[in-house]
Amino acid sequence: DAMVIQNPRYQVTQFGKPVTLSCSQTLNHNVMYWYQQKSSQAPKLLFHYYDKDFNNEADTPDNFQSRRPNTSFCFLDIRSPGLGDAAMYLCATSKWGGSGANVLTFGAGSRLTVL
Amino acid sequence: AQRVTQPEKLLSVFKGAPVELKCNYSYSGSPELFWYVQYSRQRLQLLLRHISRESIKGFTADLNKGETSFHLKKPFAQEEDSAMYYCALKTSGSRLTFGEGTQLTVNP
Numbered sequence: 001d002a003m004v005i006q007n008p009r010y011q012v013t014q015f016g017k018p019v020t021l022s023c024s025q026t027l028n029h030n031v032m033y034w035y036q037q038k039s040s041q042a043p044k045l046l047f048h049y050y051d052k053d054f055n056n057e058a059d060t061p062d063n064f065q066s067r068r069p070n071t072s073f074c075f076l077d078i079r080s081p082g083l084g085d086a087a088m089y090l091c092a093t094s095k096w097g098g099s100g101a102n103v104l105t106f107g108a109g110s111r112l113t114v115l
Numbered sequence: 116a117q118r119v120t121q122p123e124k125l126l127s128v129f130k131g132a133p134v135e136l137k138c139n140y141s142y143s144g145s146p147e148l149f150w151y152v153q154y155s156r157q158r159l160q161l162l163l164r165h166i167s168r169e170s171i172k173g174f175t176a177d178l179n180k181g182e183t184s185f186h187l188k189k190p191f192a193q194e195e196d197s198a199m200y201y202c203a204l205k206t207s208g209s210r211l212t213f214g215e216g217t218q219l220t221v222n223p
Binding site: 004031033035040041042043044045048050055090092094096101102103104105106107108109 | 208214
């Protein structure tokens, strides 16, 4: 009964070859997040959506894009992956407002390897 | 700057000993702080949040605005507490900033 599902769990791509990671949720949460986590580092917020309102972090490279076609799905597109983009990518969701605000439910992550 | 610092990357204690995982933050507004935990082969999940003022799995955390700290404590550690612990700070809107984490190992 996984509630935040990420696909694929493991993705291997070649340097410069575009890749798309997907995230789906059954919680009907307004907010969806993408975090990048490199080995032994803190999860780093790339961007988040409040409904369809996209919020990019100032230091997120242009190489990273996102789409949220509906409440349930969110995609992370890496247009030209470099070796430095190898990481675990975490999708998370939360409610907006109320007692559930900022309580994130995470997916299992997608581990990206760049050759 | 808005920042969360967990000074210990690794912490090892024996079963039954007290444990304290340190978290310090830097934030100009009124802070809202969380502890998240990741057990082996599981996904990251919320452990507790300061506004709830609750004890979860025997863990408590008190926000100390004077010392800008939110340390996580448990009086008697159990082996099943072994995990990666992340302190997190709500910075604005829906943004959550994480510390680098502390790997806790509880030895038998």
